[in-house]
Amino acid sequence: MSARIVHIASNTFREAVRDRVLYNLIVFTLLMSGAAILVGQISIDIERLVVINLGLTAVSLFGMVIAIFIGIGLVSKEIEKRTLYTVLSRPVRRWEFIVGKFFGLAGTLAVNTFFMAIGVFAALLYVSHHFLKQDGWVLVALYFIVLQFLIITALTLFFSSFSSPLLSAVFAFSLFVIGSFAEDLRGFAGITHGLTRWLATGAAYLVPNFSALNVISSVAHAQPVSGRLILYNSAYALVYATMAICGAVLVFERRNLK
Amino acid sequence: MPAIEILGLEKTYSVGFWRKKPKQALRPLHLTVAEGEIFGFLGPNGAGKTTTLKLLMGLMFPTSGTARILGREINDPVMKAQIGFLPEQPYFYDYLTAHELLTYYGQLSGVAAKELSRKVDAVLQRVGLPDSGRVQLRKFSKGMLQRVGIAQAILHDPKVVFFDEPMSGLDPMGRREVRDLMEQLKHEGKTVFFSTHILSDAEALCDHVAIINKGELRGVGAVADLTSSIHGKVELVWQGTAVPASLRSLGAECHVTGDTVRAIVSEANQDAAIEALRRERLRLISVTPVRTSLEDYFMQKLQPAEAISGARA
Numbered sequence: 277m278s279a280r281i282v283h284i285a286s287n288t289f290r291e292a293v294r295d296r297v298l299y300n301l302i303v304f305t306l307l308m309s310g311a312a313i314l315v316g317q318i319s320i321d322i323e324r325l326v327v328i329n330l331g332l333t334a335v336s337l338f339g340m341v342i343a344i345f346i347g348i349g350l351v352s353k354e355i356e357k358r359t360l361y362t363v364l365s366r367p368v369r370r371w372e373f374i375v376g377k378f379f380g381l382a383g384t385l386a387v388n389t390f391f392m393a394i395g396v397f398a399a400l401l402y403v404s405h406h407f408l409k410q411d412g413w414v415l416v417a418l419y420f421i422v423l424q425f426l427i428i429t430a431l432t433l434f435f436s437s438f439s440s441p442l443l444s445a446v447f448a449f450s451l452f453v454i455g456s457f458a459e460d461l462r463g464f465a466g467i468t469h470g471l472t473r474w475l476a477t478g479a480a481y482l483v484p485n486f487s488a489l490n491v492i493s494s495v496a497h498a499q500p501v502s503g504r505l506i507l508y509n510s511a512y513a514l515v516y517a518t519m520a521i522c523g524a525v526l527v528f529e530r531r532n533l534k
Numbered sequence: 535m536p537a538i539e540i541l542g543l544e545k546t547y548s549v550g551f552w553r554k555k556p557k558q559a560l561r562p563l564h565l566t567v568a569e570g571e572i573f574g575f576l577g578p579n580g581a582g583k584t585t586t587l588k589l590l591m592g593l594m595f596p597t598s599g600t601a602r603i604l605g606r607e608i609n610d611p612v613m614k615a616q617i618g619f620l621p622e623q624p625y626f627y628d629y630l631t632a633h634e635l636l637t638y639y640g641q642l643s644g645v646a647a648k649e650l651s652r653k654v655d656a657v658l659q660r661v662g663l664p665d666s667g668r669v670q671l672r673k674f675s676k677g678m679l680q681r682v683g684i685a686q687a688i689l690h691d692p693k694v695v696f697f698d699e700p701m702s703g704l705d706p707m708g709r710r711e712v713r714d715l716m717e718q719l720k721h722e723g724k725t726v727f728f729s730t731h732i733l734s735d736a737e738a739l740c741d742h743v744a745i746i747n748k749g750e751l752r753g754v755g756a757v758a759d760l761t762s763s764i765h766g767k768v769e770l771v772w773q774g775t776a777v778p779a780s781l782r783s784l785g786a787e788c789h790v791t792g793d794t795v796r797a798i799v800s801e802a803n804q805d806a807a808i809e810a811l812r813r814e815r816l817r818l819i820s821v822t823p824v825r826t827s828l829e830d831y832f833m834q835k836l837q838p839a840e841a842i843s844g845a846r847a
Contacts, residue, residue, distance in 0.1 A: 367611035
């Protein structure tokens with residue numbers, strides 16, 4: 277990887293840290309602690325299910341909010357504040373800037389998720405006093421959540437490369453919501469006919485399939501995740517995020533910085 | 535090889551939401567800047583100076599035309615490693631300290647890691663911020679930010695430096711320091727291309743200037759040539775406040791300031807005017823030919839083309 281991409285990514289990570297983005301971990305810690313104590317007192321035999329469900333959902337939502345709200349400003353804020361001028365007047369190619377920004381935010385989210393994962397496992401240990409073999413699937417669910425972050429980060433970066441932060445947030449959030457029901461959309465496409473079928477199928481395959489990346493419920497019920505799904509989801513996230521980044525690069529390469 | 539060659543660079547925007555209309559921000563611009571000189575790019579606000587600089591920096595794409603810097607195309611990374619750029623009213627990542635920001639820019643410019651810290655300290659010293667390296671930029675004044683901007687432009691020892699309104703936001707002392715710095719850069723063999731609308735700065739610093747207005751190049755030349763054309767008039771300065779009546783009859787324009795009088799007369803009447811002062815026993819201080827100032831040239835070039843041709847007719 278180009279050294280310039282690494283420097284841009286490091287600076288993006290540093291910006292997130294200095295803007296106190298990781299303070300969300302405090303809220304998360306309070307949430308998990310409160311939930312663990314409460315669940316330990318009121319639940320019988322389903323403490324683990326509640327803690328895993330609640331913990332992983334919180335990891336996903338906190339991360340999505342960070343990905344969208346930082347991602348929408350990654351390019352547009354740099355243009356608006358003109359900080360980009362002193363970067364692009366150096367031997368930095370535009371695609372390196374986009375890719376560096378992507379890795380910077382993806383790195384921030386990965387670190388954030390790592391600390392949240394510790395919180396989830398600590399809460400799990402608190403309610404059941406020991407780990408079980410099936411708790412390993414929680415790690416797979418966390419991995420899928422990180423894959424979702426990669427997709428949404430790439431998408432917000434794409435939107436940020438040509439539209440305002442507000443519109444980027446609307447687009448990204450809409451795709452997150454629609455993508456969470458992607459399987460239902462595909463099911464709907466299957467029962468329609470004619471033009472509607474074409475449109476629904478097109479939309480179903482265009483939006484990111486977040487529902488396939490959501491295994492929180494099955495993991496909470498101690499159900500295993502197949503190796504095939506892990507492989508498929510990894511490839512899917514990689515291809516989808518790469519395509520979104522390529523789109524962002526294509527737009528940004530042609531953009532006049534007024 | 536010229537440091538900068540601008541070959542018909544042109545920029546047209548589409549303005550309007552529904553029915554887009556073309557707006558020409560820069561008409562085809564041809565300009566050559568030699569290596570090792572200070573070149574002033576002058577024009578009023580909105581003349582097209584910043585647009586030209588953005589085109590040269592690859593921040594915008596020209597509608598037509600091209601440019602070469604150090605013999606290379608404008609988006610060539612090899613060339614970009616050898617240039618520095620200070621944008622107008624620069625804004626930097628304010629969560630960083632000055633030292634961190636310059637280190638980041640040094641990394642992006644390809645400065646070797648082992649030299650970077652020393653270079654950052656040296657450049658902070660050079661722009662007058664030796665003790666502010668560890669302070670976050672959000673605590674900097676406008677003048678300090680301008681100095682950081684200059685520091686980032688020269689940090690990597692570029693061969694060509696582009697400054698967009700470098701004196702903006704600086705107090706008189708700061709402006710003087712920036713002028714000195716630009717002269718130092720010239721002595722180091724670097725080419726300095728700077729835009730300004732402050733003519734005294736340009737007159738004091740530049741070897742050549744170009745004047746642009748409404749996106750059109752109106753004049754270009756060596757400052758020494760532009761300011762040396764004699765009007766055929768002389769300026770007499772003498773002590774006192776008295777103006778001899780005979781001098782007025784020679785058509786002199788007189789201005790009394792304190793205890794000196796300045797009068798402008800035609801060269802043909804110079805001897806008669808001196809004689810008139812001698813007769814009145816007034817103490818003559820100086821007799822100087824009147825030269826065109828850069829300001830006169832600038833104002834002349836800013837007039838619409840029709841007005842100039844009308845005046846000539």
